[in-house]
Amino acid sequence: MMDTPARVMMYSQDSYGLGHLRRLTNLANELVRRRADLSVLLAVDSPVAPFFELGDRIDFVKLPTIVKKEAGVFQPARLLSSYSTVRTMRARLLCESVRGFRPHVLLVDHMPGGANGELNETLELVQHEGLPTRIVLGLRDIIDDAGVVRALWQREGVYETIERYYDWVMIYGSADVFATAEAYAMPPTILERVQYCGYVCNMGPVKATDRVRAKMGLGGEPLVVVMAGGGHDGYRLMQTFLDARSLVGDRAGFATLMVTGPFMDDDDRKSLRDQARQLGVEVHSSLGDSLSHIHAADVVVSMAGYNTVCEVLRFRKRAVVVPRSGPSAEQTTRTRLLAERGLLQMLHPRELTPRKLADAIARELAGTRRHVPENTPGLDGVAAATETIVSFLDRTAPARPVVGREVLRRESASLVPQRT
Numbered sequence: 287m288m289d290t291p292a293r294v295m296m297y298s299q300d301s302y303g304l305g306h307l308r309r310l311t312n313l314a315n316e317l318v319r320r321r322a323d324l325s326v327l328l329a330v331d332s333p334v335a336p337f338f339e340l341g342d343r344i345d346f347v348k349l350p351t352i353v354k355k356e357a358g359v360f361q362p363a364r365l366l367s368s369y370s371t372v373r374t375m376r377a378r379l380l381c382e383s384v385r386g387f388r389p390h391v392l393l394v395d396h397m398p399g400g401a402n403g404e405l406n407e408t409l410e411l412v413q414h415e416g417l418p419t420r421i422v423l424g425l426r427d428i429i430d431d432a433g434v435v436r437a438l439w440q441r442e443g444v445y446e447t448i449e450r451y452y453d454w455v456m457i458y459g460s461a462d463v464f465a466t467a468e469a470y471a472m473p474p475t476i477l478e479r480v481q482y483c484g485y486v487c488n489m490g491p492v493k494a495t496d497r498v499r500a501k502m503g504l505g506g507e508p509l510v511v512v513m514a515g516g517g518h519d520g521y522r523l524m525q526t527f528l529d530a531r532s533l534v535g536d537r538a539g540f541a542t543l544m545v546t547g548p549f550m551d552d553d554d555r556k557s558l559r560d561q562a563r564q565l566g567v568e569v570h571s572s573l574g575d576s577l578s579h580i581h582a583a584d585v586v587v588s589m590a591g592y593n594t595v596c597e598v599l600r601f602r603k604r605a606v607v608v609p610r611s612g613p614s615a616e617q618t619t620r621t622r623l624l625a626e627r628g629l630l631q632m633l634h635p636r637e638l639t640p641r642k643l644a645d646a647i648a649r650e651l652a653g654t655r656r657h658v659p660e661n662t663p664g665l666d667g668v669a670a671a672t673e674t675i676v677s678f679l680d681r682t683a684p685a686r687p688v689v690g691r692e693v694l695r696r697e698s699a700s701l702v703p704q705r706t
Contacts, residue, residue: 292324292679295389297380299352299401300332304516304547305426306395307332308593309458309486313393315341316672324679327387329380333363334548347383349376352401356613360401377404384408384417391678392421396429398447409451420453420678424671425466426592427459427485430614432469445473454479454678456671458486458592460663463623483671484664487596488577498582502568508540508584508651513576515591517547521554522638523589523608528561529640530647540651542567543579585650587643590617599629602659604650606643611635628658 294317300306307330314326318341328346340346350372351363362372380400384392392412399406412419429435439445448455457466460482467480499509512527514520524544531538544562546555548571555571562569573579580586581601588594590609598605607630609617618634625632633646649655 292321293327293387293389294324294391294393294675294679295327295329295384295387296393296395297329297400297405298331298395299349299397300330304332304334305592307334308488309424309426310393310395311340311344312486312488312668313671313675314344315339316668317675318343320672320676321679327383327389329383331376347379349379352376354401354613373402373404376401377407380405380408381411384411384419385415388417389419391675392419393424393675394421394452395424396426398423398444398452399442403442406447409447413451420681421451422454422456422675422678423448423452424456424458426616427457427464427466428616428620429466429470430616431619432471434615435470439470445476448476449473452476452479454481454674456674457482458484458667458671460484463627463663464619481670481674483674484667485592485596485599486667486671487600487665488593489600489665489668490577492581493575493578495582498578502541502543504541509582510540510542510585510587510647510651511579511583512542512544513580513586513588513594514545514547514550515589515594517550517555517571519610520547520550520589521558522635523587524550524558525561526638526640526643527587528558528565528567530644531565531567533640533644540584543583544569545573545576545579546571548572585647587647590621592620595620595624595630596665599624599662600665602662604653604655604657605630606633606646606650607631608633608635608638627661628656629661631655 296310296314298306298310310328310330314328317326318324325343328344329349330346331349331351333351350365352360352369352372353363354360361369365372394405397405409421411417412421455476457480459466467477472480512524514523524546527544531542544558544567546558546569559569577597580597580603583603586598586603586605588598588605588607590607595607607621609621609632621630621632624630631646631650633642
């Protein structure tokens with residue numbers, strides 16, 4: 287164990303989603319549970335960061351929120367300032383936070399250089415000021431279409447950034463589902479630092495199903511839980527579900543709990559509540575214990591966010607999953623791969639109609655679709671990732687060689703396949 291308290295800092299750009307922030311808080315909570323001498327500082331820009339349940343010895347720095355418009359293009363979410371001004375603010379906050387906190391491990395989520403390279407100055411700071419910091423990259427299993435990611439990474443110098451600054455790369459997924467490193471053409475010098483951790487799933491305790499159902503006033507009828515993640519783009523799924531519920535009317539034979547997510551537009555949420563009230567459907571913006579309600583569900587209807595899908599897999603639930611249509615191919619790709627394994631039923635957004643959704647739910651309730659729970663990939667990503675981070679805490683940060691940028695750029699470019 288270290289002579290001084292261990293310090294871990296985590297960076298994530300999540301804007302109006304919940305996925306990255308939920309994944310980091312799962313890791314942070316497990317780290318402080320395992321090590322009494324450890325504290326974690328999160329640097330995040332999600333507007334809901336203050337409301338997440340954080341364990342002792344975890345704090346956060348709130349960056350001004352930006353939103354992604356398309357690959358590599360961002361704009362301020364709330365401030366009436368230019369993007370360049372907000373980017374400068376964020377970059378300086380990150381630099382000063384690392385300089386002051388002096389983390390032993392810096393875990394960077396998803397974007398090796400940060401949004402539009404805002405983290406690059408911080409990475410240089412660690413290298414040139416001799417901070418005792420190991421730098422670790424955490425990547426979701428699927429980022430986007432492989433060709434899109436390769437082109438973006440090459441254009442923005444991501445391969446060079448990983449090669450130059452990062453000591454380790456943790457992939458939150460399984461190579462037998464999606465071979466992330468190979469798909470995104472990581473060169474051999476990076477591949478030797480890559481670890482597939484398995485999926486990072488909230489493995490927290492859950493209430494007994496009968497307790498959850500009793501609190502909802504349910505008898506023996508099946509329960510369908512409908513979830514839209516953060517909810518920013520969940521209105522269409524929720525509206526289609528209510529229309530599907532209306533189609534079957536009193537013959538539905540199941541109870542429903544809808545969770546819109548905190549980012550759904552207020553007018554859209556009100557419209558859903560008004561329609562749901564007539565159908566006897568319970569609607570919540572969020573739940574304090576969503577995990578227990580997924581556990582209690584007979585069928586889950588949801589969008590295809592990473593964390594929600596992992597929780598569905600954890601409890602081996604029958605599910606109808608509707609991936610987001612864009613701006614990336616992430617959700618569609620992951621949902622298709624899991625559907626091919628017989629782990630869930632995918633309904634493509636272009637096929638999302640009340641009748642097709644009603645039929646898909648009926649198949650899950652009746653158990654007529656072949657469900658293959660033994661094909662579930664490893665969900666022990668929290669344990670594997672935290673074990674890796676802990677193992678770095680007791681090592682001295684390596685003196686990574688400073689290689690000339692032009693030399694590195696040429697070497698990196700020679701290893702990256704060109705798009706044809």
